[in-house]
Amino acid sequence: MTPAEKAQARSVSLRRIGALFRGHRRQLAVVVAVIVISSALAMISPFLLREVIDVALPQGDLRLLLWLVAGMVGVAAVTAALGVVQTWISTDVGQRVMHRLRTDVFAHLQRQSVGFFTRTRTGEVQSRITNDIGGMQQVVTSTASSVASNFTTVVATLVAMTALSWQLTLVSLIALPPAVLLTRRVARMRQVITARRQRELADLNVIIEEGLSISGIQLSKTMGAGDAQIDRFTASSRRLIDLELRSELAGRWRMAAMSIVFAVIPAAIYLAAGLPVAAGAMSIGTLVAFTALQGNLFRPLMSLLDVGVTLTSSLALFARIFEYLDLPVEIEEPASPVRLSPVRGHLRFEDVTFAYAGSTTAALAGVSLDVPAGSSLALVGETGSGKSTIASLIARLHDPTSGRVTIDGVNISDISLSQLASIVGVVSQETYLLHTTIRENLRYAKPDATDAEIVAAARAAQIHSLIEALPDGYDTMVGSRGHRFSGGEKQRIAIARTLLRDPRILVLDEATSALDNETERAVQRAFDELSRGRTTVTIAHRLSTVRDADQIAVIDHGRILESGTHESLLNDGGRYATLAR
Incomplete structure (x- = not known):
């Protein structure tokens, strides 16, 4: 002892x-x-x-x-x-x-x-x-x-x-x-x-x-x-x-x-x-x-x-x-939560700085972003530049060291965690499926979802036909951590699970990274359709998936180097143009 x-x-x-x-x-x-x-x-x-x-x-x-x-x-x-x-x-x-x-x-x-x-x-x-x-x-x-x-x-x-x-x-x-x-x-x-x-x-x-x-x-x-x-x-x-x-x-x-x-x-x-x-x-x-x-x-x-x-x-x-x-709760529920109604989905980062516990280097430094409701933002940059950290702050998996993140002008730390989870939907590059049926995996996001809603979400994620072809259909056991399915299949099930909640803000953190080109194009079309009227933040290495975004921000070592549309960034000849080449 x-x-x-x-x-x-x-x-x-x-x-x-x-x-x-x-x-x-x-x-x-x-x-x-x-x-x-x-x-x-x-x-x-x-x-x-x-x-x-x-x-x-x-x-x-x-x-x-x-x-x-x-x-x-x-x-x-x-x-x-x-x-x-x-x-x-x-x-x-x-x-x-x-x-x-x-x-x-x-x-x-x-x-x-x-x-x-x-x-x-x-x-x-x-x-x-x-x-x-x-x-x-x-x-x-x-x-x-x-x-x-x-x-x-x-x-x-x-x-x-x-x-x-x-x-x-x-x-x-x-x-x-x-x-x-x-x-x-x-x-x-x-x-x-x-x-x-x-x-x-x-x-x-x-x-x-x-x-x-x-x-x-x-x-x-x-x-x-x-x-x-x-x-x-x-x-x-x-x-x-x-x-x-x-x-x-x-x-x-x-x-x-x-x-x-x-x-x-x-x-x-x-x-x-x-x-x-x-x-x-x-x-x-x-x-x-x-x-x-x-x-x-x-x-x-x-x-x-x-x-x-x-x-x-x-x-x-x-x-x-x-x-x-006795462990302190780092992400506290607000004492008097602000109820957003209706939710438009206007997302802003206001001079946000963030450092992970025990780290002497800031993962983000002075990041400011403005994503109007219903628009799309793409974050690009090399591995470790801070893109996923930005995504985690939107879902309030961490709180900024300084600055603030707001939705419709309200600091997300003033929104109840349950409502924030219903507003922000995240599909990450690391897919985690529960050891239960496909149906229950999807209902994890919305316990009261009807079968029709489950099928609609699966169709939108381009996975319904594959599920129907299984002997037990939606009652098929996915196995431990979903290892029964391929990476692309797991990713599409995770996408359907998030879409079932119908979030106003979508955060796609390398959400199509495990998909082949043909499936990626199909899912991307589904995302394009579902993104209408919805604020979307997309993180991707392949620039082909983000070129149509309303704005693109290039992240490097936790800072925004440049931002603009695909065409304007190419014309500027900066880092984005280098990445595109």
């Missing part, structure tokens, strides 16, 4: 963990009431046992014996029934808390910027949501009830023991201080091991995600790296075995020593009761009842100490989850 992780784990307050149960106070109050009643009832049995041994059996009182035995059975039955009720309520509360924790983490991560996922390892996020939250389940679902139950039992047992013999009660508590000290040491050991185990689980998740995805498998097979991947996974799994063993065995010998001490104490009490000096000082029934109570004391006492160990070791898990919940 690194110093930073230790500090992070210490910073997790029990108050914050307790706040997870806010809203379940009524159910928890019922659980506590059930626990108190169960603990009080359980204390009756030793006293009934004393009466059986000291009175009913020596006197041969069958009637009293029957009542005492019936009482013992009744107490056991009621206690068992109350235990079922307690388990049901506490588990229900714990599972609801786990559900909220999972959904809160997932929802918060959904609000994170693209930059966060660029910086975070593949598989790390999944590991936190599954392994870390899964590891917290025992603490969340049973710790509160376990603490309350064991604490109440300990208090009730001490009261009953004191009523029987306060001297023997003091003797019984001799082992308590060393038990507490040993438990604290064990808890710290497990906390360190737990943190290391969760990091190793995250590494294992990363290896699985990278090695068993369709892209990872293709890379592994083409590079002949299969054996190396297996060795990497095996080494991580072997380290995990060691950490799991250490986690389970941490402090076991110390706790075993305490169990021996706890077993010696009742033996010492029996021995003391049999010494001549103590003869006749205590009845046999009282002695048996006291040792039974003492056993009932040590069990919940050890459980309380074990809960302390579990809770302390789980602080590392809570720290990892709270770390994600």
Whole structure:
């Protein structure tokens, strides 16, 4: 465990963990009431046992014996029934808390910027949501009830023991201080091991995600790296075995020593009761009842100490989850969003500068663009010049470092993210399809879309005939990341998905880069038709696809070198003319 992780784990307050149960106070109050009643009832049995041994059996009182035995059975039955009720309520509360924790983490991560996922390892996020939250389940679902139950039992047992013999009660508590000290040491050991185990689980998740995805498998097979991947996974799994063993065995010998001490104490009490000096000082029934109570004391006492160990070791898990919940949201929803109605689609960049996190060089510097509603803008330039960065700012995947981007005169940071997503449609050069049917892939953009709307979007993207020719048509599974289809087919499905939303502003980031010449011309004609009355920003390397744009801007190292129409830029003889040649 690194110093930073230790500090992070210490910073997790029990108050914050307790706040997870806010809203379940009524159910928890019922659980506590059930626990108190169960603990009080359980204390009756030793006293009934004393009466059986000291009175009913020596006197041969069958009637009293029957009542005492019936009482013992009744107490056991009621206690068992109350235990079922307690388990049901506490588990229900714990599972609801786990559900909220999972959904809160997932929802918060959904609000994170693209930059966060660029910086975070593949598989790390999944590991936190599954392994870390899964590891917290025992603490969340049973710790509160376990603490309350064991604490109440300990208090009730001490009261009953004191009523029987306060001297023997003091003797019984001799082992308590060393038990507490040993438990604290064990808890710290497990906390360190737990943190290391969760990091190793995250590494294992990363290896699985990278090695068993369709892209990872293709890379592994083409590079002949299969054996190396297996060795990497095996080494991580072997380290995990060691950490799991250490986690389970941490402090076991110390706790075993305490169990021996706890077993010696009742033996010492029996021995003391049999010494001549103590003869006749205590009845046999009282002695048996006291040792039974003492056993009932040590069990919940050890459980309380074990809960302390579990809770302390789980602080590392809570720290990892709270770390994600505490991540600042870089792209914030506006406090008072401006509602655009109607949306014309007039797009402007006003002296926009932007630098990626950790970069000392600006990706864009002083970019100003004016794209009237219904017009088209083409961005051209060499790879890495900043074209895709401009596209990402339009969709507000990032916010400008300075300057602003506006739609119809309104800063896009003042528009709700949901409305902005409905206004701006993006088709990028990297196509991502979900592992479901073509129909559901298209409905991802518009969940309430009718079949007719889906077919119309597919026709516009020049993909309908191909889909219809498939055995299952629109219900065909696309496979992991759409690898069942060619690059051009995936691209056209992605185009149809965006068009289904009917955005007022279209951003086409190399949207036809994976298409052959014939298909590209067909899709380009569809775009020309669909662009009527719609603002379109097109990014392309092939100038043949942008020559008819209303304006063309040449980007170089994050700056606009020149802009104008195709003809005017050719006549100027600048960078565009060089690119055209």
